[in-house]
Every structure is written in C-alpha cells, then in structure tokens.
Amino acid sequence: MDVIDIIVTKRDGGELQPGQIDWVIDAYTRGAIAEEQMAALNMAIVWRGMTRAEVSRWTAAMLGSGDRLDFSDLPRPTTDKHSTGGVGDKITLPLTPAVAACGAAVPQLSGRGLGHTGGTLDKLESIPGWRAELSPAEMRRSLTDVGGVICAAGAGLAPADRKLYALRDVTGTVESIPLIAGSIMSKKLAEGTGSLVLDVKVGSGAFMKDTESARELARTMVDIGNDNGVRTVALLTAMDAPLGRQVGNALEVAEALEVLAGGGPDDVVELTVRLGREMLAAAGLPGAKDPADALRDGSAMDAWRRMIRAQGGDPDAPLPVAAERREILAPASGTLTRLDAHAVGMAAWRLGAGRARKEDPVSPGAGVTLHAEPGDHVRVGRPLFTLHTDDPARFDRAAESLTDAVTLDGEDTRLPLVIDRIG
Template sequence: MDAIEVIRAKRDRGELTTAQIDWVIAAYTRGDVADEQMSALAMAILLNGMNRREIADWTQAMIRSGERMDWSALDRPTADKHSTGGVGDKITLPLAPLVAACGAYVPQLSGRGLGHTGGTLDKLESIPGWRASLSNDEMLDVLRTAGAVVCAAGSGLAPADKKLYALRDVTGTVESIPLIASSIMSKKIAEGTGSLVLDVKVGSGAFMKDVTTARELAETMVALGTDAGVRTVALLTAMDRPLGRAVGNALEVEESVEVLAGGGPEDVVELTVRLAREMLEAAGVSGAKDPAKALQDGSAMDAWRRMIAAQGGDPDAALPRAAETLTVEAPGSGVLSRLDAYAVGLAAWRLGAGRARKEDPVSFGAGVTLHAKPGDAVRAGQPLLTLHADDTSRFERALEALDGGYTVSEAAVDHLPLVIDRVTAE
C-alpha cells in the first residue's frame, strides 16, 4: 500500500477501505507518509467527504496511534463535556465541579485558546499556582479527591490527531466536518469517559456559523461516540452573542465563581445547569442531586475549591487585573439589539486575552466586560463595554474590531434561543 494510491482513491470520490485508513494514519504518525501527501489527502476529504464507516475507521485509527485512558478503578460513573468553542464560554469551569457535586466523576481534558475563541486552560492558569499538566496517576488522585479534574491532554493521547491538526491548520482543511468530528472524538474516546455531552456552538462567534452545518457536525460526533460505546448526546447552543458578561481569562474565572456562589449571569447559569443535567442523565447517575440546588447549597463551590487546590491552585488568591481600562459608551438611547460575538472575541484577543500562535503568552487580566446584553435598554453615554489591557496601545485595534459589532435601535430583534436543539443517536 502507498500514499498515492490512497490519495487517488479519495480524489476520485472513492470510499477508503478500513485497511487503507489504518495504514495511512499509522504511516503518517511514524513519518512514512510525508506532510505534503497527507495535505493532499486532507484536501480530498474536505472536497469529497467521508461516509459514517470511513469517519468511524479514521477516528479509531487515530485513537490506536496512542494510549487509551481507563477509569474503571473509580467507584462512580464518569461524564465529560466538550464545547466546540466560543466567546465568553467559561461553562467548563462551573460545570465540572457542579457535576462532581451531584454524583459523577468528571475527567476533563481541555485545550488552550487560539484566535478569537478562549481556552479553558488559559482561564484556569490565571489562578495562582494552578497546574494544567498532570500525569495519569495525578489525574486519578485529583478525581478521587475532588470528583473532577480539568487538565491538558498528554502527548500519548491520539498523537496522530495532534500531528494532523497542525497540518490542517496551515493547509486550509480545518473546516472539513469528517476531520473536525474525528479530531474531537478521537481525543474524547481515548480519554476513556463513559458518557459525553457535546456543546456545539452556532453563530458568528463559533466555527459553525449556521444551524444546518452545526447539526451535521453534532450528528456525526454523536454517531462516532455511539459506535465507540460511549453514551453521547449533543446540544446546539447559541454563539451569535457572547456568553455571560465577561470575556477574558481571569474575568471569566471571576464570573464562574459567581455562578458557583449561587449568582452569575442568567445565560451562564441556565446553560451550566442544562449541561449538568444532560451529563448526569448520560452517566446514568440515579438519585442525583439537582444541579440547580447544588449551586445554591454550596456543594458545587466546595467541589470547585477542592479541585483547584488539588491541582496546586489557591482558590482564595486574588486574580490578575489588567493595568489599564477603557470604557465604550452607548452611541444612543434605545435597545441594544445586537452585540456580535465574533467582534467581542476579536477585541478581547487584540487586548491580549488570546494568542495568534500556540506558543504565544496570554495576558490573564485582559478582556472585555459587558455592561449590557442584547435586549437590554440603554441610554446614550452609559457604559456599554469596558476594555481591559496591560498596555494602552492595544485599545485602538480592539476598538477597530468592535466597530460595527453592536447596534442600538428602537426595538429588540430576535436572536437564536440559548439551546437550539438536542441531538441523540438514531
């Protein structure tokens, strides 16, 4: 078997065999298939697609390229959640300890932000002392101590995906649904969780801009999880406006703690509780405490404090603050009818909250605070947004990103519902 044969098969709209997929993933991982050959195959897949069997085979081949984690030593079921990424999407932070407080273990492998979307690990690293890199034994210890762990994936988990993702990023093939789905699900299945809830974002601040494409991705990932024996469900959720009122690393940690203390923005609380209920149901936890109650009685906050401390963090430490702020005022009186998630995410990125390359540092205190949400009445001159940065030179480009990103009008306009749809296995 050789790479050219496999490339030609998909170029000519053929169906790749299981043997071809197994061979090309293994050969690429060990370096026998060159980057330019895998680039050609990735482009052929983007243009011509894959069927369900091909995507499942591709996913399993990437899983087999590395280790598969095992949580069978735990005495409670495991549940995980994955979000496709958005602006102000801090849901993992309150969700993991909340589900732990209600009776399931949550082993959560998370990532860093790139571009306008924030990364869970960057947010948590704004807490002094907190560690993202844990060994498998350390993960197990944190789970037993706190019920939940959020950390970086080790190098041994689906190494084929890590190599292929970097290649897709520079060859214009990121948008392929078969490759997106297999990338996400190879890591999640290898992670060893018994159940998985997917939060597939839809809108300007998400990678999936419309409901039809998002539903296709959700259905593909649910099928992959189901075929691999992982109980999987997906929610399509809105990302046409930012989640909550904070966008940026330490700012989002602060808001997450507010949610765990029984407060916080209505949309963040609603989505956190909904996803927690889905996770507990998927995990089959009988007699679980209701997540809404766990946010009010302090048990979720207790789990958060244990989780942060178990990973070396100080839950009582002051969070980083940006040195400079700038207020953006409402241009007129009326209703804030639109606040574009992408514009806000891009502004936060330019303020220093995100990175252009994976190796770039982030400013933990940088970001955007929202003083009004779409549908709120505003007065001319009142604070609409506060920009946070360590350097005033960053404000000009952030303001450019926000130009045209919000509208004040006479009446409110319709937006996507927070939870658009629920996708389960057929």
C-alpha cells in the same frame, strides 16, 4: 498498501476500507507518508467527504495511535463535556465541580486558546499556583477524592491528531466536518470517559456559523462516540452573542465564581444546568442531585475549591487585574438587539486575552466587560463596554473591533440559548 492508490480512491469519490484507513494513519504518524501526500488526502476528504463508517474508523485509528486512559474502575461513573468553542464560554469552570458534586466523575482534558476564542487552561492559569500538567496518577487521585479534574491532555493521547491538525492548519483543510469531528472525538475518547455531552456552538462567535452545519457536525460526532462505545449526546447552543458579561481569562474565572456562589448571569447558569443534567443522565445517574441545587447550596463551590487545591492553586488568592481600563460609551439610547460575539472576541484578543500563535503569552487580566446584553435598554453616554489591558497601546485597535458590534432598535434575530438536542 500504496498511499497514491488511497489518495486516488478518495479523490474519485470512493470509500476507503478499514485496512486502508488504519494503515494510512499509522504510516503518517510514523513518518512513512510524506506531508504533501497526506495534505492531498486531506484535500480529497474536504471535497469528497466521508461515510459514517469511514469517519468512525478514521477516529478509531487516530485514537489507537497513542494511549487511552481508563477510569472504568472508579467508584463513580465518568462523564465529560466538550464545547466547540466560543466567546465568553466559561461553562467548564462551574460545570465540572457542579457535576462532581452530584455524584459523577468528570475527567476534563482541556486546551489553550488560539484566535478569538479563549482556552479553559488559559483561564485557570490565572489562578495563582494552579497547574495544568498532571500525570495519569494525579488525575485519578483528583477524580477519586474530588470527583473532577481539569487539565492538559498528555502528549501520548492521539498523537496522530496532533500531527494531522498541524498539517491541516497550514494547507487549508481545516474546514471539513469529517476531519473536524475525527479530531475532536479522537482526543475526547482518549480521556477514557464513559459518556460524553457535546456543546456545539452556532453563530458569529463560533466555528460553525449556521445551524445546518452545526447540526451536521453534532450528528457526526454523536455517531462517532456511540460507534466507539461511549454514550454521546449533543446540544446545539447559541454563540451569536457572548456568554455572560465577561470575556477574558481572569474576568471569566471571576464570573464563574459568581455562578458557583449561586448568582451569575442567567445564560451561564442555564447552560451550566442544562449540560450538567445531560451529563448525569448520560452517566446513568438520572436520579442524582440536580446541578441547580449544587450551585445553590454551595456543594459545587466546595468541589471547586477542592479541585483547585488538588492542582496546586489557591482558591482564596486574588485574581490578576489589568493595569489599564477604558470605557466605551453607548452612542445613542435604545434597545440592544444585536451584540456580535465575534467582534467582542476580537476585541478581547487584541487587548491581550488571546494568542495568534501557540507560543504567544496571554495577559491574564485582559478582556472585555459587557454592561448590556441583547434585550436590555441602553442610554446614550452610559458605559457599553469596559476594556481591560496591561498595554494601553492596545486600546485603539480593540475599540475598532467593536465599532459595528452593536445594533440598537433593530430586528431581534437572537437564537434561543439551546437550539436543539441530538442523541
């Protein structure tokens, strides 16, 4: 194989053959292909795209670069959910124990946040004692005993993707649907789940800003999953406004606990239930207990408490609270017709809830509380947002992020919470 021939083939719009894809992924992972050569191939893919066959083989090659977990011998069928990320997206927290309470096993490998979207592990690490790093044996034990686990992916899963993503991040080649889809799916398939439900976000707070590109990404990932023997479906869901009323690590855990206790914001509850039903159906459990019932009767909360304890956490411990708060008041009265998710995410990030670099620490108590959502009537001088931080010097820049975040009495252009289903 000659890497230059492979680059030129894709540059000129040709289709890479399975053997070429297998070789280039393996050689790059081993260090036999220079960074600049792989960057050139990535850029050619950005411009020329990939066929379904190419994307599926690219994903399979990255999957084959490392370990693949196998939970097929568990007494419960396995199913998982992956979200493309958004503001206030705490759905994994109530969803995993709710689905576990309905009879499935959920091996949820999650990540930490970067930029304005929060990471599930950052949220859970605000619980005293909870640990993200588990061995495969510990994962298996939690899946057997509890039915769910949320933890960090081991270094041995899809190492090609880890190396490729770092290169794409610094070479302007992140924005490619085939490369995004291959990156996400290589990691999710490595988990060893038998079925997968994708939550592809659309809107200002999401990576995909418009429905058309989100639908293309969803279709590509669904095809990859099914081509690799994992039953896969996707929901396109709204991220033009934040999910729920809390944005920030410990704040979102507290709101997830409200949902697990049978309450919580309507949108968080609805999406938890919709995704849970899809997961159970994909796992071959269409007659299972309904996730809505698991939230109402306390069985989802019971599964949550067992899951947290299994990873060293104390489900009864108080969550961290930021040292400082500041309220932002409504500038006028009227009906809130727009609440920009990206602006709220940036405010939370500036307060310390997120990170600019992977090695940055996060403040567990930092974030934003929303006192109104689109459709609500607000009154002048009443609190619209509460900002939480440990460093009061952060308040002014966070408030700047929210300057144009709200529209009153404008045209209601909200997306429906669930826009489409692909599968």
